[in-house]
Amino acid sequence: MDVALKIWRYDPESGERALKRYEVEAPEWACLLDVLDIVKDQVDGTLAYRKSCRMMICGSCGMRMDGRAILACKERMKPIVDRGHVPVISAMGNMPIVKDLAVDMGPFWQKIRAMKPWIEPGYEEYPEGGEFRHSQEQMNPIHKEALCIMCGCCVSECNSMEADPDFLGPAALAKGFRFVGDPRDQAKVERLELYNSEHGIWDCTRCYFCNERCPKGVDPRDAIAKLGAESIKEGIDRDxxxxxxxxxxxxxxxxxxxxxxxxxxxxxxxxxxxxxxxxxxxxxxxxxxxxxxxxxxxxxxxxxxxxxxxxxTQGRDGALGHVQGERALSRIEHAVMADPDHAGRRRDAPEITPGEAPVNRDIGEQP
Ligand code: SF4
Ligand code: SF4
Ligand code: FES
Structure with missing residues (x-):
């Protein structure tokens, strides 16, 4: 297929920016990253961008397509070509551009480090001859947050960070909940105190752009809401x-x-x-x-x-993502009010371990 795209080029030496159009031939299965590889290989070897895994795992290829953060290796080009659209590719937002589509991730990593992203187990030695075991069920509340590949797409779109670059931001705060919700971690209160400081959880404007753009379904805004709820539960409400x-x-x-x-x-x-x-x-x-x-x-x-x-009643049900009011409302309307015999039944979320095939609990069989 013939693919056309425009790329915002940035030359760090001269400081010049220019929107350049490229037209290449690519296989029908090509994603944006493949097309960039073809441009670099056949048209202009100076084009700069990042990549590694090419399969949505490493988080290296974050960039913007038509102003929205995406992973270049996740974006199929065929539907775009079929529409006759010529997308504009640019570097992610809220991070300084190094060259063309590559940004400086330094500030991103600084904030991740500020979250103390390691487990504080509260013990020094394992019990004699044993080990501490945790079930999948115990780990489910942090399942979504643990999916983060640290691509920076959420940070790129964060409105609050645009106004205040010191705001901890969606990726770091999602990482924070990953440890606050970890049953092995014993530093919950210290962590919550830290995340409640200036530029912390309460500076989020709740625009939900991070949820919308995260390519892995981490829903960082939900993680921030959970950190807020945990903080208030612990009496940390000075902000x-x-x-x-x-x-x-x-x-x-x-x-x-x-x-x-x-x-x-x-x-x-x-x-x-x-x-x-x-x-x-x-x-x-x-x-x-x-x-x-x-x-x-x-x-x-x-x-x-x-x-x-x-x-x-939802607690830390982060694995199934139930902190959204509209979902809760839909359950009140349909499951409780319209069908009082089944009050509290979870219509839209069978209680399954993430990754397991859902079981139809009414008949006890796989659907
Ligand atoms: S939360 Fe999502 S968008 Fe943000 S860094 Fe992690 S994977 Fe990327
Ligand atoms: S919801 Fe909050 S953290 Fe997410 S993009 Fe908006 S301001 Fe940033
Ligand atoms: S190249 Fe690894 S996520 Fe795209």
């Missing part, structure tokens, strides 16, 4: 973000609404709220502040309470 989250839940559970009038004092404290009085009055004058009394209570407020109760 404004934690206070904000706590009030959000309390407000939703008691009225089904976010009581915005109380949000500022509950999040920032009374003194800070008093300082905002002028701003609050100007909002009130324009009808933007609902009267705090009597609080407005939603019609089906009990649904908010049910959602909170359902989420509370």
């Amino acid at each position: 404004m973000g934690a206070k904000h989250a706590k009030w959000f839940v309390r407000s939703a559970v008691t009225t089904g609404w976010l009581r915005e009038t109380e949000l500022v004092p509950k999040t920032q404290g009374l003194v800070s709220a008093i300082k905002e009085t002028k701003f609050a009055l100007s909002l009130a004058k324009r009808g933007k502040v609902p009267p705090p009394f009597p609080p407005h209570v939603a019609d089906k407020q009990h649904e908010a309470r049910m959602l909170r109760d359902l989420i509370a």
Whole structure:
């Protein structure tokens, strides 16, 4: 097939950037990485990019296609060619470009190191003649986070990092949960304290771009949510973000609404709220502040309470990825309310060990 693509070239010596078009012939099975290899081999040997495994394992070939981070070895070119589209390939975002499509991963590794990515087992020697064994079930909560290949695609798309390059970021925080959730690790509280410091978990804007772009389904934003939940469980809630989250839940559970009038004092404290009085009055004058009394209570407020109760049962169910409100809502609607006999049944997620074939539990057979 004939493939055309445009590549943002960057020359570190002159600092010049140029968008160049390339047209090559490639086999129909080619992925973007194959096409780049052909360009480098047959058209311009100076093109710089990274690769190693060519099978979505090593995490080396992260780059952007049409402004979205991808793994070049995962992106099939045939559907793109069939559409007649000419994609634009560029280096990943939020990391300094070294040359063409290769970025400096130094800041990425620095943040991974800051997470203390090793197990602190809390013992020095194995029990006499034995070993510490852990079941797959115990390890399931960190299954998704352990899939990370450290490609940097999530970091490339992180809005918060764009505003604050010191933000720990999705990859490092997913790595953090991989250790916080590890049953062998005994340094959970110290870790959570560390991840709750400035530029930590509460600086995430919850844009979910990292979940959308991760090529391995790690869902780093979910890992950050789990770190937040673990922190609050451990009483680590000094950050404004934690206070904000706590009030959000309390407000939703008691009225089904976010009581915005109380949000500022509950999040920032009374003194800070008093300082905002002028701003609050100007909002009130324009009808933007609902009267705090009597609080407005939603019609089906009990649904908010049910959602909170359902989420509370989920624990660290990271392996199956159940921290998303919409999934929980769908289960309330269909599994609990529409079918009270099967309350709590997990319709959308059979409880299986990742990697095992799903078993139809109703009839006890493989489907
Ligand atoms: S979380 Fe996903 S996108 Fe981010 S570094 Fe790991 S594998 Fe790559
Ligand atoms: S959800 Fe948070 S960590 Fe993920 S990309 Fe957005 S700001 Fe970054
Ligand atoms: S070359 Fe290893 S992930 Fe693409």
